[in-house]
Amino acid sequence: MPLQRRERPAKPATIKDIARSLGVSISTVSRAMRDFPDVNPDTKQAVLDMAKQLDYQPNQVALSLVTRHTHSIGVIVPNLDYFFATAVRGIDEIALEAGYTVLTCQSNESYGREITNTQRLLNSQVDGLIVSLSSATSNVDHMRRLMTRGVPLVLFDRVATDLDATKVVLDNHDGAMQAVNHLFEQGCRRIAYLAGPPSFSISNQRKDGYLAALRQHGLPVNEDLIIHCEFDQAHAYRATEQLLASGQQPDAIFTVSDRLAIGALLALRHRGQRVPEDVALVGFNDEPVASLLTPTLSSVSQPAFEMGKVAAQLFLEQLNSESILPPRTIVLKPVLVVRESSLKRRP
Amino acid sequence: MPLQRRERPAKPATIKDIARSLGVSISTVSRAMRDFPDVNPDTKQAVLDMAKQLDYQPNQVALSLVTRHTHSIGVIVPNLDYFFATAVRGIDEIALEAGYTVLTCQSNESYGREITNTQRLLNSQVDGLIVSLSSATSNVDHMRRLMTRGVPLVLFDRVATDLDATKVVLDNHDGAMQAVNHLFEQGCRRIAYLAGPPSFSISNQRKDGYLAALRQHGLPVNEDLIIHCEFDQAHAYRATEQLLASGQQPDAIFTVSDRLAIGALLALRHRGQRVPEDVALVGFNDEPVASLLTPTLSSVSQPAFEMGKVAAQLFLEQLNSESILPPRTIVLKPVLVVRESSLKRRP
């Protein structure tokens, strides 16, 4: 491969260059480019030709300085697992067709990162933020500040109950009830709940649904059957072992996420418990992996893509409205997908 | 909830507001803020105090207009599956500590989207691009144009061989050889390769590695054992069925990705073929799902996180250099992770 000389290329052409080489004013070029009525068709054509010839690309930064918006949306998610990746795709979909660019940042479940990301995105003058809070976030003052500054904001999935913002959430209560009802119908009477951290609001909502379903069926609530653990497989594994060792043998486990369900499944398998015969299992999220496990995993399916789309729509709505819209909350419905892990009786 | 009156908040404070309310010039404020030596400590303190009081946030857009860079990196990936999500995390990691913001876009494996994303990001004046090409991209003129325009560019994983750019890639040839060597050692002699689309360069590199390994062991190349298919589970399923029905019964299948391996596994299972006894199976990527399948899936592991980090490092290097650096290619090594799906003999 020959060593070729490389030089910094010329600066990109600006509207000025076009004006100069055509002997017209920059205003005329600007107007021609944006199809204003009061510009001579010939002039316009000349401008357009020259623009193409010079490979002119409008400088959005300069534009943003004038218009005070950047046509970009900042998105902050805790991570990019299946659920969030899908939701971001939904946001992307809507944003793209509305001419917006999406800037995605991961907070990595860290409160500090979330703050940093918020700052960064704002400094980049995004037109607003779509956020799902990190699991480490308990204080939402940073979000509150955004709102007082008038930054359009939409929260989704992991939202803060004590923040009066526009939100898109899942009916977690209902999802949990569906799961527990189904387990009850399968004959399970000692249903455990493998929960997330106690401060995690989604987990608590599902817990409420779980408790409501138990009540509805006249089942007693056994606190020993409710175990909190961190959001990873290893913790779930240990929590499940603990559950089994406690002498409180459950006949079903409902978990707050598929990842935890996987941990539980491995622990059950390790302890020689058959699923679903000895212990039925239902997860939450319906990730693709659910149908690949042995046994295939029943799970409460979230409309992640839809959730992203709705969040983006609400966001754009807010952006395009003259006045500030009162916050509202959209609640989406989950659907239980029944697979082998919870089917004790063939229908 | 009381219906509260909401009004657009005041425009954010600018450097001008600080100057005016302090009775000093804009330049002084600017200097005070940036810790220049030639400014009276008292003045500086006053400026800082006022800045805090007015909740002043510097407008990056204005700054970018002057400095001609935005401290942001555009990243385009085909999708956000496990591999790319991990790589993006790697990019994020490096970028964040260097003070850069990462704007991630998905091309959704579409050539058109890739072009659109490129345009959008450039218009947003990102300082450069880190790209992994979509599977639909065969023409790389858009990337070539970037390079002639002097836009810093790093390609990773899915790169174009006919583009003389900085790249970070995996040694696919070696990965495939490791897989096939391992299968050979397990006693397999009729090893099939479930490939991606014929135009997909990564798939072809792995194919070369596969062929080289066969040659090395003196195994004949049977074209019927090489099947191309689209990158999803359903196609892999059908391709595997076709393979089994062809009368060319393989005793091992090496697939270009885990997702295809899953399709193959399901097809094998459906046809009553035992894995690994009848047919051994090795995938590529080592996604988390690999260890959750039954049997657990052997797979060639890619350092996705590392790849993202290296790509970001090369990018920053390019950005910080005065002259344009000659393109170079970093090759990372894969590692075969052996699990149940390919273990015919206990060691």
Added chain:
DNA sequence: AACGTTACCGGCATCGATTGCGTAAAAACG
């Protein structure tokens, strides 16, 4: 007392666009 230093600070052009206003030339009108 006159001059040079130094410390501080302000004016202004600039980055690349948009946009309101003003106006010359051309067209339409009476």
Added chain:
DNA sequence: CGTTTTTACGCAATCGATGCCGGTAACGTT
């Protein structure tokens, strides 16, 4: 042919910052 109306375009301010250049005042020096 004079007047009004259009048409088409230029001028200059503006957005929020940076940074060069130059100026003023308080010192110190001889």
